[in-house]
Amino acid sequence: MTLNRRSAYRFSASLLLAVVLAACSSTPATPVPAGFYRVQKGDTLYRIATNNGQTVANLARWNNLKDTTSIEVDQVLRVRPPTAGSATPGTAAKPAPAKPATPAPAPAAAPKLALVWPAKGTELKTAATRNNGIDIGGQRGDPILAAAAGKVVYAGEGIRGYGKLLVIKHNEDYLTAYAHNDSLLVKEGDNVxxxxxxxxxxxxxxTRVMLHFELRYKGKAVDPTDSLP
Incomplete structure (x- = not known):
């Protein structure tokens, strides 16, 4: 049984930037200082960490977060290491709601990143849905491979509904995501x-043994088959 389109859409949405959703706010707010970020509707701590080149563990430590799956809209989080003598804001009191934001323009066409197939098996999704990633069916325990060299920026089960997930950062522009794993063999911070x-x-x-694989360019999902041999 293949992963249904609704589940695939929710996976993709969980990794996208929330700039479009910021337009839902209705009243102005004071800007946050450099090195901080105001939580927008639809954000996850993983996404905020990834977009700022950090790990979930770093953000949790700098902001005294005990539950990394629970953040609130308009909460201000530190996303850069605190300097000597500076205070860590933690779960600070909410500032005023954010000013409506203009949706960010779509990124320019992505230069290709040379990938290898992350798994052997049958592609389960049609070409029409490849911009949300591809699903590869196989047998439990089949190896999952890093599609390109990089650094593991997320490893865990903190994003509900997506199972054991790995995200690898390859450079300032590209990430790959590997979902629904049986076991994870690397951890956050590892170079692969x-x-x-x-x-x-x-x-x-x-609901079935499979790999859901995504390629993201500047936060936007792109068809990974364009970069695969």
């Missing part, structure tokens, strides 16, 4: 090489 075994295939967070 292209083709390295990073996980095993499973059905965590879905």
């Amino acid at each position: 090489s292209q083709g390295q075994k990073i996980a095993t295939m499973g059905d965590s967070g879905t």
